Amino acid sequence: MTYRARVASVYLLGFFVDLVNMFIASVAYPEIGRQFDAPVSPLAWISNSYILGLTLVIPLSSWLAKRIGARRLLMFSLLVFIIATCGVSASFSVPQLIAWRGVQGMGGGLLIPIGQTMTYALYRSHERAKLSSAVMLVALLAPALSPAIGGLFVDSLSWRWVFLASLPFAVVALILARCWLKPDAPAEKGARLDLSGLASASVALTLILIGLTVLGESHHAQLGAVLLLIGIVVMGGYVRSAMKKSSPLLNLRLIKEPLFRTSMLIYQFVPGIFTGVSLIAMFYLQNQLGMSAAKVGAMMLPWALASFVAITLTGKIFNVLGPRPLFITGCLIHSVGVGLLALTGHTAHTLVAVLAFILMGFGSSLCSSTAQSAAFIRMANEDLADASALWNINRQLSFCLGVTLISLLFNVIADTGLPVDQAYHLSFVLAACSAVIPLLCCLRIANKTLIFTLNQEQK
Structure with missing residues (x-):
């Protein structure tokens, strides 16, 4: 196995x-709620706390990697994650669970940007499409398998085993990182941390994430x-300040790169919107069409198969067609x-619903895998750490924003007095129309120039 394959x-x-x-x-929520006699609202923060901890630590990833080295930071983050995982499984109250999940998120939040930076730096631009396909296949596999495996643990063992499920993988990752990754000297020992930027960015991200979560209720x-x-x-103040600094916490100037910016917007308006649509679709299919929970859950199987086809296809034709088509x-x-x-209007329309999930799976994954492939093509290796941090923050915000926007849209429509089924239908139509925005963004991509560049590098 080559070194870059080991890093990947x-x-x-x-x-x-x-x-x-994350998924x-x-x-485990129902079982946790019964054991601790807790209502739904605090239980939601078991996941929200993980996402918040993950998002808040991402801006620090680039600075920490420069200070202590990427390999050491990756191993440290895995160690923090392992300790926090044990803390989560041993919790005896919901507040303890939420606190440990926050720490767990901080450990997990450093894994992706650091690992992504180390890996993409070892692959040339024309090779990153296939690498991105592997990344997206993992992104497909985890949410497809996690709920089913977690359900088996809850039914057969305990809700605590749900959180321990990832522990063996984390331990293996730590061992492999120790054995496979080359030691690296800190790149910038004298680099100073942008404390004011860290404070303002953390406050802004916290308020935005909590605001989006609460707004959906x-x-x-x-x-x-x-x-x-x-x-x-607060985020606007941080952006104005960061643009004036020579060494900001996050290099926001990278967003000026057209392909990187477009890929981020695509992620917001397609995978992000799908997250919100899939949430209200679960309620619609069960409450309005009368489908069983098992049947609704099975809708994700054709979605996953269509996503697999789209991701595989992207890896094969990205360098030929370019991102725009x-x-x-x-x-x-x-x-x-x-x-x-x-x-759809009744259970007889099950096949229509299945077709809808197939199309959403293919379309959403085609966009997300293409965005993952295109985002870093024009990034210099020295900018990959900051670009990876920005990309992963955008990814987290897209999920929260998508759920909030679609939930809020449905609530506003339902409050007008429309019948509930019509409120759902109108929400789906308006969500479908939101594709106009990313379509307009795509038209500005210099596709021919990009294909020429990729082909030249491949030669």
């Missing part, structure tokens, strides 16, 4: 560990809007899939 394996294993922890927790929508607005204002095709197919949900 450690990164993908760490990525898998992080995603499993497996929800299946109709009974706390006003509080959520206030928190979100304050967070945006793949983005446009993905956006259109995803939009049709979302719109098809509005044509």
Whole structure:
């Protein structure tokens, strides 16, 4: 096995560990709630705390890697994750669970940007499409398997084993990192931490994430809007300050790179929107169409198969066609899939719902895998750490924003007095129409120039 293949394996294993922890927790909520006699609202923060800890630590990843070295930081993050995982499984109250999940998120939050930076630096631009396909396959495998495996643990053992499921993988990743990764000297021992930027960015991200979470709850929508607005204002102040600094916490100037910026926007408007649509679709299919929970859960199987096809296809044709036609095709197919949900009205339309999930899986994954492949093509190796941090923050925000926007959209429509089934249908139609925004962004991509550059590098 080549060295870069070893680095990629450690990164993908760490990525898998992080995603499993993000998607497996929800299946344990009912059992945790019964054991601790806890309502739904605090239980939601078991996952939110993980996402918050993960998001807040990402801006520090680049500075820490320069100070102590990427290999040491990766191993340290795995060690923190392992300790926090044991703390989560041993918790005896919901507040303890939430606290340990936050620490666990901080450990997991460093795994992805550091591992991604180390791996992408070893692959040339024309080779990154196939690497991105491997990344997206892991991103598909984890959410597809986690709920089913977690359910078996809850039914057969205990909810505590749900959180321990990722522990063996984390231990293996730590051992492989110790044995496979080359020691690296800190790149910039004298680099100073942008403390004011860290403080303002942390406050802004915290307020935005909490605001988005609360905004999606109709009974706390006003509080959520206030928190979100304050967070945006604080973030605006951070951006203005960072653009004036020579060594900011995050190099926001990288967002000026057109392909990187477009890929980030695509992630917000396609995979992000799908996250929100899939959430209300679960309620719609069960509550309005009368489908069983098992049947609704099975909808993700054709989605996963279609996603696998899209991700595999991207890796094979990205260098030939370039990102623009793949983005446009993905956006259109995803939009049709979302719109098809509005044509269902009773259980006889199960096949229509299955087709909708197939189209959403193919379209969304075609966009996300193309975005992952395109985002870092024009990034210099010295900018990969900052670009990776920005990319992963954007990824986390896209999931939160998608859920909030679609949930809020449905709540607003439902409050107008429309019948519930019509409120769902109108929400699906409007969500499908949101594809216009990423489509317009795609038209500005210099596709021919990019294909020429990739082909020249391949020669």
